[in-house]
Amino acid sequence: MSNAKTIGQTLREQGISRRGFMKFCAATASMLALPPSMIPQVAQALENAPRPSVIWLSFQECTACTESLTRSHAPTVEGLIFNQISLDYHHTLQAAAGHSAEHARELAMQANEGKYILVVDGSIPLGNSGFSTIAGISNEQMLQDTAKHAAAIIAVGTCAAYGGLPKADPNPTGAVSVSDIIKDKPIINVPGCPPIPVVITGVIAHYLIFGTLPELDNVGRPLAFYGQNIHDRCYRRPFYDKGLFAETFDDEGAKKGWCLYKVGCKGPTTYNACATVKWNNGASFPIEAGHGCLGCSEPNFWDGGSFYKALSVPTINTTQAVGYAAAVGAAVGVAAGALNAMKKSSAKKQHETVTIDDLER
Ligand code: SF4
Structure with missing residues (x-):
């Protein structure tokens, strides 16, 4: 349980050159x-960290956050980072169960008081403490007990961050996020x-460094990961800028890979790294x-869903497209670029066959 070794020592012991x-x-x-000029600083910090x-606590969740984490392909950055931390308690991954598992959590808290990182996935039900318990301890109580001596908390997944699916109307369990309960960390x-x-591990890496x-x-x-919206990095963006949209999931536009805005894409209002990190x-991401x-990384995901309904009135012709681009652009901070692109494309008919090659000319 001791974490006296630095990451540098641990890496050398594992034979990493x-x-x-x-x-x-x-x-x-x-x-x-x-x-790149900061690589030596990163090395020094990781060497001595x-x-x-x-x-890691899991409350009202579906295990997808942990599944996502374990789908990393070794030897990736994620794999290396997770080899270098001491994952002292994880409901899903740990072999221990029952009292011995809870004992492990208590020991980790005592041995690393004020230094451990608490990761939480899942929302916390406040409607009735019996809705979700672990070892007879309510989720709320376990969160408060474990957060008390944590250095920092990482709320992984939309459920822990904002309430997520369990909080969706009518929110039968009275689900809330971590930050709704913990105010002093x-x-x-x-x-x-x-x-x-990589976003989960990147946040931990930042904290380590x-x-x-x-x-x-x-x-x-x-x-670093949520600073830009999907739309601004989407490879289908040239089609959006040209006013070329799939109208249904199986029409010619869909087959040609045109923009999915009209079939409900929330890329213009969603901030995440999916379009770049994938x-x-x-390998890929949903739009691909x-x-x-x-829009799953936004607060109020699900209730704000209308998954297959477009964000606004879709583009019909170039004149409308410019007006529409202005409205969306103002909302997402990309008006100038979108307008310019729309104006440049004004000669293109909406349903003319256009490929990525055409757009790149
Ligand atoms: S609306 Fe969606 S599919 Fe179209 S360019 Fe934006 S993010 Fe990509």
Whole structure:
């Protein structure tokens, strides 16, 4: 249970060479959008950082956050990072059960008082303490007990960050988020249903390297990963800018890979790294698989859903498209770029066959 070893010592014991370590540091710096000049600082910080204790609690959740995490492909940054922490308690992954599991949590809390990172997935039911219990302890009580001596809390997944699906109307369990209960600890929200693995580990890496919280947006998300919306990084954006949309999931536009805005894509109002980091080792993300973004990393996800309804009146012709782009652009802060692109494309007929190659000319 002791975490006296530094990450550098642990890596050497595992046979990771200096060269391998520096590659890892470069990847970590890149993941955190740090310039290459900061790689030596990242290396020094990780070399000397104590191996942190992590206690992971799961409340009202579907296990997808943990499933997402375990879908990382070794040897990725995620795998390396998670080899270097001391995951002292995890409801889903631990072998221990019953009293011995709870004993492990208590021991980790005592041995690392004030230093451990508490990760929570799932919302917390306040409607009745019996709705969700672990070892006879209500979720609310376990959260308060475990948060008390944590250095920081990472709320993983939209349920822990904002209440998520359990909080959806009519919210039968009285579900709330971590930040609705804990008011005296630093909390980092890592929303997504589920979140991208590298985003979860990136937040932990930031904490290890700098010993501070990453810069957060106004709903508690790290800007390094949630600073831009999906729409601004979407590979279908050229079609949006040209006013070329799939009208249904099986029409010609869908087959040609046109923009999914009209079939309900929430990319323009959703902030996450899906379009750049992607899933399954960078293989794909929902829009690439032909389904619009659901907006799962936003507060009020689900109740605000209307998943297959467009955000606004869809573009019919170029004149309307410009007006529409202005409205959406104002909302998401991309009006100028969208308008320019729309104006440039004014000669293009809406349903003319256009491919990515055409757009890149
Ligand atoms: S509306 Fe959706 S599919 Fe279209 S460009 Fe934006 S994010 Fe991509």
